[in-house]
Amino acid sequence: MLFSLEPYFLFIEQTKMSKGFDILKANVTIESVKYFLHFIKGGIKMDWVKLVYLGILLICGIFILVTSFSKKNDERRKFINAKAQSYAFVIVVGALLLHVVESMFYTFQGTKTDTHIVTLSPVIFLSLVSIVYVITLLVYRNKYGN
């Protein structure tokens, strides 16, 4: 779990009990409130973190595109790119396998909820793959003499 759900449950319980707003009559599910609160909380407290995070992601993405699709690469550069791509692929497979195992675990345990989706956020997933790709690319560039 990336964040604790305890404060949200507490907030929801307090909201239910308040006279001004009846959560059941307003046709709002607990899950949607949880996501809304998570979004609000993240939006207020993590603005700079998100900006830096997305900036790194963007740079990594551009770097990947420039290096992978350049037709001027000779055989050594293509070899280095292939190595980096294979490592990124291993990471993708590993992350997806972990997610499958996690899903199976929660399913068999009988505690699967929508909040578990947070563990495989697309932004985090893409960042992880991009960063692994770039690091592998730099390591192999050094190894094969650039």
Add this chain to the structure above:
Amino acid sequence: MKNKIKELRSSAKLSQAELAKQCKVSRQTINAIENEKYDPTLQLAFDIAAALNTTVDDLFDSGTNKE
């Protein structure tokens, strides 16, 4: 893989950039091969051998003992 590219290139009075241009690769690739950091493909090995007027056998030492 050990090779004699540097010696043969020097005797042919070719720079790394000139050899790279003849073989249609980057100078860094020739440098990496000379410094034994990268093993070229068969095609590139033949291209380098042709550019240096030698054979692949003479250019590269695989390290296996022949009887």
